[in-house]
Amino acid sequence: MYKNSDSVDRLKQSYIEKKDNIDKRLNHFKSIYNKSDNFIFKELCFCLLTPQSKARTCDIAVEDIYKNNLLFRATEEQIKDNIKQIRFKNNKARYIILARDFFTDNKTKEITIKTEIDKFENNTTKLRNWLIKNIKGMGMKEASHFLRNIGKGDDIAILDRHILKNLKIYNIIDTIPTTITPKKYTEIETLTRKFSKETKIPMDALDLLFWSNETGEMFK
Secondary structure: OOOOHHHHHHHHHHHHHHHHHHHHHHHHHHHHOOOOHHHHHHHHHHHHHOOOOOHHHHHHHHHHHHHOOHHHHOOHHHHHHOOOOOOOHHHHHHHHHHHHHHHEOOOOOOEOHHHHHHOOOOOHHHHHHHHHHHOOOOOHHHHHHHHHHOOOOOOOOOOOHHHHHHHHHOOOOOOOOOOOOHHHHHHHHHHHHHHHHHHOOOHHHHHHHHHHHHHOOOOO
16 A cells, blocks of 8 residues: 555654654644643634644744734734735634634633533544634644644644645555545545554654655644
8 A cells, every 4th residue: 555665664764863843743732731821812713823823924924913902802904914025915804813713712802712622521523622612714724734733733733735745655545635525634644643653653753754854844
């Protein structure tokens, strides 16, 4: 099924060489959940911005509106005006406002995103499905990305273009799909999980390994 064993061996060697840095990054993600509800909400908004936009650009944009407290007080128009560098800024500004309203407690007017997440008791599959159902603009990839970034995505895949390209390189998938339904996403994720087990490279580490091999860095 997979590309020749030499290629897989090189991937394993690459993991050995990068393992310390990968582990540090994953431990950083796990530490994120100890931060405030507002910080966790910021991470969700980052993931809402990422479709068809560069991660670094999205990070700069969301950090700017977070530090200026616009993320929690601004109108949709103000959010839109402050994310001009992001593709589809109109829709994404609306998604942020809808998500903010959804996670704001009616009495305290505070963000309570961690209270909602904790209800799932680390059932990642149910939590991801719940996010997709309730948060406008959040699909399988974005929800998986968010969960990984807050240390709750050990065994799920973030199927962006960089990862899909690597999955094809190693013949984990035959072709890169132009669109990915939730069913197709789950199928590819299952194949990736099988590859992860056979290579003994954990799923979350495999994602960062593919990403770093493709882009030369480990971001988020």
